[in-house]
Amino acid sequence: xxxxxxxxxxxxxxxxxxxxxxxxxxxxxxxxxxxxxxxxxxxxxxxxxxxxxxxxxxxxxxxxxxxxxxxxxxxxxxxxxxxxxxxxxxxxxxxxxxxxxxxxxxxxxxxxxxxxxxxxxxxxxxxxxxxxxxxxxxxxxxxxxxxxxxxxxxxxxxxxxxxxxxxxxxxxxxxxxxxxxxxxxxxxxxxxxxxxxxxx
Amino acid sequence: xxxxxxxxxxxxxxxxxxxxxxxxxxxxxxxxxxxxxxxxxxxxxxxxxxxxxxxxxxxxxxxxxxxxxxxxxxxxxxxxxxxxxxxxxxxxxxxxxxxxxxxxxxxxxxxxxxxxxxxxxxxxxxxxxxxxxxxxxxxxxxxxxxxxxxxxxxxxxxxxxxxxxxxxxxxxxxxxxxxxxxxxxxxxxxxxxxxxxxxx
DNA sequence: CGTCCACAGATACCGACGGTATTTCGATAC
DNA sequence: GTATCGAAATACCGTCGGTATCTGTGGACG
Numbered sequence: 001x002x003x004x005x006x007x008x009x010x011x012x013x014x015x016x017x018x019x020x021x022x023x024x025x026x027x028x029x030x031x032x033x034x035x036x037x038x039x040x041x042x043x044x045x046x047x048x049x050x051x052x053x054x055x056x057x058x059x060x061x062x063x064x065x066x067x068x069x070x071x072x073x074x075x076x077x078x079x080x081x082x083x084x085x086x087x088x089x090x091x092x093x094x095x096x097x098x099x100x101x102x103x104x105x106x107x108x109x110x111x112x113x114x115x116x117x118x119x120x121x122x123x124x125x126x127x128x129x130x131x132x133x134x135x136x137x138x139x140x141x142x143x144x145x146x147x148x149x150x151x152x153x154x155x156x157x158x159x160x161x162x163x164x165x166x167x168x169x170x171x172x173x174x175x176x177x178x179x180x181x182x183x184x185x186x187x188x189x190x191x192x193x194x195x196x197x198x199x200x
Numbered sequence: 201x202x203x204x205x206x207x208x209x210x211x212x213x214x215x216x217x218x219x220x221x222x223x224x225x226x227x228x229x230x231x232x233x234x235x236x237x238x239x240x241x242x243x244x245x246x247x248x249x250x251x252x253x254x255x256x257x258x259x260x261x262x263x264x265x266x267x268x269x270x271x272x273x274x275x276x277x278x279x280x281x282x283x284x285x286x287x288x289x290x291x292x293x294x295x296x297x298x299x300x301x302x303x304x305x306x307x308x309x310x311x312x313x314x315x316x317x318x319x320x321x322x323x324x325x326x327x328x329x330x331x332x333x334x335x336x337x338x339x340x341x342x343x344x345x346x347x348x349x350x351x352x353x354x355x356x357x358x359x360x361x362x363x364x365x366x367x368x369x370x371x372x373x374x375x376x377x378x379x380x381x382x383x384x385x386x387x388x389x390x391x392x393x394x395x396x397x398x399x400x
Numbered sequence: 401c402g403t404c405c406a407c408a409g410a411t412a413c414c415g416a417c418g419g420t421a422t423t424t425c426g427a428t429a430c
Numbered sequence: 431g432t433a434t435c436g437a438a439a440t441a442c443c444g445t446c447g448g449t450a451t452c453t454g455t456g457g458a459c460g
Contacts, residue, residue: 006427006428006436006437008437008439009427010438011313011440013437029314031417032318034416034417035417035418035419036416036417036418041324044438044439045438045439045440046419046438046439046440047437047438047439047440048416048437048438048439049373049438050418050419050420050436050438051435051436051438052438053441055418056413056418056419057261061280066230066422092408103317107314107317108371110310110314111314113372113373113375113376114229114307114310114311114363114372114375115381116375116376117303118232118308121355123375123376127377127378130268130376130377131377135379135436139331153391153397153408154261154384154387154397155387155392158381158383158384158387161370161373161380161381161384162366162384162388164364164368165364165365165369165370165373165384166366166369167369168365168368168372168373169364169365169367169368169369169372170312170363170365171365172232172310172314172363172368172369172372173313173330173365173368174312174362175313175314175316175317175323176316176323176326176327176328176330177327177331177334177426178327180361180365181358181361184354184358184361184362184365185275185362185365187354187358187387188354188362188392189355191354191391191392192388192391194201197353197354205456205457206407206408206456206457208406209408209456210408212407213408213409231446233449234445234446235446235447235448236445236446236447240405240434244409244410245409245410245411246409246410246411246447246448247408247411248409248411249409249410250409250447250449251407251408251410252408252409255447255448258450307405325414341453391445
């Protein structure tokens, strides 16, 4: 490996830490992932973490930036796949299942959202990112209703919120009971969008 | 105060601890409530807690028993109030708002549900209580559909799950963003139950 | 009524956590 | 070549859940 300048070296450290943190956060959740584990796994000491990030929450926000960006990309992909309502709903259902079935990820995100309640700064930071996801989802639903001539029974903003809430709620309930079926979400979406239910 | 027998004394200690724990859990959440704080607030030492409860989670389950019983009672009240659909929906909306608006309670319950993922025993215990709530809700919805002649667009079991999920999801989102409106839940319920939306 | 034991509860301690203060040591500027 | 600056290492703090140990008293028994 070529000799690195100071700035390059620090940037590399920061990248290694965020990548390692993302892996551990997504595997074990927020609480179970200590900064020492992150530092160790990345080959550094805890001092390197605090030299690059102000706190565990700050590191977490950096990780979430990547996750939320990826999420929006995925959702856009889903809603631009195929050409008919059914094709897109089908793609959405596959996506929803993989998303809600990803327990560690849900654990991480919900754990972190709960922290926001007592910390105004964290709350504001998280709200910005959350609004971006909710806004993107609403926009995509709007586009669908126009392009495919749907007639949602609720304002599309409320439909977006309902879908996000159902995703969170189902994910949390799956930690407890076996597995509330994904159709609770997908069927509800069809109803709210004014699309008929599939034969079953 | 009259002289207490040994058994009476211990029962009183246990009651004081559970009452204090419930108050603190509902005020500050699970993580922020240490057993030492509970013991102190109840006028005992941490030893008293571990003499009466095997772990923090066990104490938590005892507290949750009371909370879930109260919750079922409240829901039954709502669904037996008034005589028309609208009266009952109205009562339900008031109840849902107070429930979802109770951030500390939501925080506590979700925090605890997240813990269940890694602990099979805890998961089983929590699943039993959760199934009781879900079952009660489904039963009440069934009763409504029969008594008032509703035609739900989804199986009532799915309707119950959707309502519980929406409650959890909206509660969590409220920790982050200002306040996703409660109508996301109540309107969705009306749609799923096959009841018309109110004029707005 | 005196003796002794079982047990509720107090006390002391453990390792792990997030965070802070201090130190070290090598890249960079002069 | 030397001084400096800062990234990273190290040492430490208070708090947490949990455990091991001790203590003091209620209650059974001779």
